[in-house]
Amino acid sequence: MKKIVIVEDEPFMREELEQIFQKAGYSVTTVADFSYALQEIMQAVPNLVLLDLNLPGVSGFQICRELKQKSTFPVLVLTSRDQMKDELHAFNLGADEYLTKPCRKERLLARVSNLLRRYEGRTNLLEGPGFLLDEQTYTLYIHDKSVVLPKNQGKLLEIFLRHRDETATRDMLCEALWGTAEYIDENALQVNLTRLKKTMKKLGICQRIEPVRGIGYRMTADAEE
Amino acid sequence: MKKIVIVEDEPFMREELEQIFQKAGYSVTTVADFSYALQEIMQAVPNLVLLDLNLPGVSGFQICRELKQKSTFPVLVLTSRDQMKDELHAFNLGADEYLTKPCRKERLLARVSNLLRRYEGRTNLLEGPGFLLDEQTYTLYIHDKSVVLPKNQGKLLEIFLRHRDETATRDMLCEALWGTAEYIDENALQVNLTRLKKTMKKLGICQRIEPVRGIGYRMTADAEE
DNA sequence: CATTTTCCTTTCATTCATTGTAAGTGTTTT
C-alpha cells in the first residue's frame, strides 16, 4: 500500500484530504508540528509528500527544497497561492506537481497516481550532479546512457553521494567495502578509488575525488561538464 | 539539446509554440500529417511530445495511447478541452501532464522542463506488466527492488517485451543472443530460457513463457500478482 | 634540498558469476 504524508495546517482541509486518500486506498500520515516537518517526513518514509506552502512559522518552500536535497520522494504542492511566481519557484526547488486550491478530488487523485506511477522503480535512485545512481544495483544513469558499475566502485560512489561535500573517512569507505573498519589492506581501497575515478572520467562525469591527508577523501563537483 | 515534437493542427498556435520552444533552446519538430502522426513521432525520436487532443480526423487520445504503448516518451497534453473527464481520460491513457489553453508561456516551459527532468535516465526503460527493464544494462525494477539480469536473460526478456502477446520465433531469440539466426546449439537457447523463468519466478513476476511448437515462444501476463 | 611519509598507478594471479555443453528426463503429437 502506498503511503502519503500530508503537510497542511488548516485542520478542516487536513482532515478532508486524509479521508480522500484513505478512501482511495492509501496509507496516510499527517504532520502536526511544522518546525519538525522535515524530520517527521523523513522518518515516515512515504511514497509521496503532499505539501501546503502557507504554514505557520515555517516556509513551505524551504521544506520542499530540503526534502528534494535529502530524499527522492515525489512532492506535490497543493496551495491557495495561485501566483505564477510561486508555481515557478516551487518547480525550481524540485517540486513535481503544483495544484491550486480549491481542487477537485478527481484531479488530485489522478495527479497523485500519475506521480506515483512515474516514480515506480525510482525509489532507490540517489541523485548526483548530472547523474543518478541506483543504490541497489549500482546502475549509473547519465544523460541517456546507463552502465552497471562494479560493486566496489558503486559502494564507494554511494558513500560519496551520501556525504556530498563532506569528507569520507577511510574507515567509512573500508566499512562500506568490506564491512569492517580495519584495513584489510590499505592499498586495496586505493586501487578501487583509482578505478572509480577512471570509469567516471570515461563516462564524462567530472568529479574530483580529493585526498584529505591522513583522514580520507572528499568528492566535489568539478567546474566543467 | 532536447528535442520536442509538437502535434497541433491550428497553424497560428503551432507556430507560436514552435517559437517559444526554440527560443528556450529546444530542438523542435512539428507534425503536419495527422494520419501518420504516430509514425512521424516515432521516427523523430524526441525527448518529449506536445500533443493537442482536437485533431482533424484522428483522435488525440488514440495517439496518446499508442505512443505510450510503443514508446517511453513523456507526453504533455495541451488542449482547449477543459472537461474533467478529458483530463482523467488522458491520464488513464498514460499522459504525463495535462494543460489547458490558454496557457502562459512560463507555465508551459516550467512543466516541460519538469517532465524532462523527471524522465532523466528513464529513456531506456521498457515497460512490462508490473516492472521496468533498462534495455542497456538489463536492470530490472520491480516495486522498490532492482536487480541486474545476466546479459542473456536480459536480451531474452527484452525481445519478449518488444513483442508483447506475439510469438517470438526461435530465430529472433537466437539472433538477439548470438547475432545470428542459425542455431549455434538448439539447446543453449533452451537453457537460457529456463534461467530467465527461474529468476522471474524468484522475483515474483508472474509471467508465462509458453512454447509454440516448432516456432518459438510467447510471453503472456499471468493471472496472479 | 634531501628525506620521509603519504598517496597513486600498473601489472599479475585469483576468484566468482555467467555461459555453453552434454547427457538425461519429461511431454506432446501422430
Add this chain to the structure above:
DNA sequence: AAAACACTTACAATGAATGAAAGGAAAATG
C-alpha cells in the same frame, strides 16, 4: 507406442572483477 519436441540438471570453460605486490609520484618535514 514411437517419434519428435521440450525441459532440466550438473559440470567445465570463459571472462570480468577483485586484491596483492611492487614501484613511482607528490606532499610534508626538518
